[in-house]
Amino acid sequence: MIICNGDILACGSQFSLDEVEVVTATIDLEDVRSFRSSPSRGLQSQHAQKYPRINLDVRLSKRVEDHDYQLQGQSEPIDLKYHAPEEEIALGGACWLWDYLRRCRAAGFFIPLSGGIDSCATSVMVFSMCRLVVSAIQEGNEQVLQDARRIAAEADESTWVPETPQELMNRIFCTTYMGSKNSSSDTRRRAKDLARDLGAYHVDIDIDTVTTAIVNVFFSWSNWMPRFKSAGGSFAENLALQNIQARSRMVLAYLFAQLLPTFRGRRGGGSLLVLGSANVDEALRGYLTKYDCSSADVNPIGGISKTDLKRFIDFARTSFDLPILSTFLSAVPTAELEPITSSYIQSDEADMGITYAELSTFGRLRKNDKLGPWGAYSKLLSTWGSQKSKQNPNDQAVSPRQIAEKTKFFFTKYAINRHKMTVLTPSLHMEQYSPDDNRFDLRPFLYPGFDWAYAKIDRDVERREKGESGRQKAKVEDDLD
Template sequence: MTDIEPLDLRFSADELAEQRAHIESFIEERLDAAGVERAVLGLSGGVDSTTTAYLAVEALGKENVHGLVMPGEVSDADNMTDAERVAEELGIEYDVLEINPIVDEFLNAVPEAEGDRLAVGNARARTRAVLNYLVANHEGGLVLGTGNRTEAAIGYFTKYGDGAVDCHPIGNLYKQQVRQLAADLGAAQELVEKTPTAGLWAGQTDEEEIGMDYDTLDAVVALTIDGEVPPEATADIADTTVENVQHVRDLHAKSEHKRHVPPAPEQLF
């Protein structure tokens, strides 16, 4: 590898303005198509949910956006504080809903799952999804997703958890583009630059779990998944190893089922 700048996927000023307007129109159109006026979303204190909340307020008005802060046993207190801060800065309605009692009831029902980090972590994500939909159904609204293009490509989300939403407003953006848009929307710089974490278990960070930083991951996804550039050429352009490129390709292939509705047998008659 050489000492070069990572692949720059950020928008020009004109592209950024166009993308911002495009996403806001998308949010409005999805709600109009469903015949509803309100949107509900989970707020984690990270850049993805922060960006989505800002866009939703721009599109719908603060009175039509409801944020849910859903801390669990392993949630970082600073992240939860940041989530509330975002809601307060935007002036949206928000509630803090503790998920521990709900997850504990699941583990009381299936005690052998206690200590299974992945299973319990996914249960936390799915509990948040259920609460999002409980509130959205009660209020007659839609659930906005907060997932981005990079994480979707490698399946870095919980099926029927944070992947269980009505639409993905920032689902067409790579992580560095999300950060760029967050800054343009006026989000605090410390939130724009914060270390991402899914908050599924204590001490978890996205980049450590994935095995590379997001700028590299963005580049590999853009080149070899979206652009179908061969692994060796991708490694050279992204300034990474062929092994890292293959790792991303493997994650993409193994998570294909997450990006589609559950399959059924072909119709015979």
């Protein structure tokens, strides 16, 4: 920025694909001198050391007449543009992806498109990147055009210029829906429709033959076939059968990412970068399979909460003219790793035992406010404990016992799943609440039990439920702590 006496006269763009950006403004240095010696500082200026003024036959302004110099075209103050969080996700993520792609010299991006909002948001971020690239090319940025031709394997076609983001997307972005017998027709259709509207090259496959073959390896040794819980299986069986689907998708993602460019006749032999699509809330909770399709080359949304991702999708729905995104906003988040029955449909929030809105709140308390179980519980008593609180995701009063249970549940899951945090895919970090142990979160990745804090929370809940008689006893116990 160029600022004179507190007024912004010029400002560079916050998000740009330009290699170099020059910002200029014309100011009157006399305005600066006058401002510094204004009456509010008169007493100070009177006691300040005096410096001699030397007149030189040198002027910075343009000559108007032989006897006069006058400042021409003095810059006027401008209003500063503030980007909304959803705009920062769209623009910042786009610049980050393009810079990474052109530096690593890959052939483009690949993502397993599940039909859910996370992989949808990642794909829309790539679309935002293509919008920026096409816009920069139309504005005459030759460097961006050369990079686009090289990445799209069009280096020999000096006349090729992408006209639309969809045209560029089709050359550098591939998506695959990896369905199974547990997948629904709704998610398959949403994935296909989204890929079509974005212009991506889309592949629709089923993974049942792969997962069945892997499970049969175990059966051939043990002569025992694991079952889902809906078929009478144990928790361990149910979890193993879910995880093998997720991990198979990761293996297939890298296979397709390496072979699709060659299959499509692309020159250069480069492979695609695999994009991850696990949000920051799932990482905090540990609600992801280690080395599943959340394991990738880079993860654009790995540092963004689910609540912010929904706002980003809502923004892109209108700003990018993508009405298909409305179906993703209204869809119930589900991993679709268990069989659907007449009485059971798998839901992410039901599996997690906590809502995404609550996870987002705990994530901010843990990372931004550096709070442990007791600190988070105390903070939530004043926010969730009052009806219609702005920070209350349930929009209704929550009892101290409910707050205590949610707090202990989150920190227990957070502690036992910390090992997953150390193998997260490198992510884009745009918010303070983004945890990343390998890079800037230097706390120990393993924690002992929170026994002392949990006991303190339990005593406080008991005191509040018993009233004044229980408070004296709880106070004595707290004093002993």
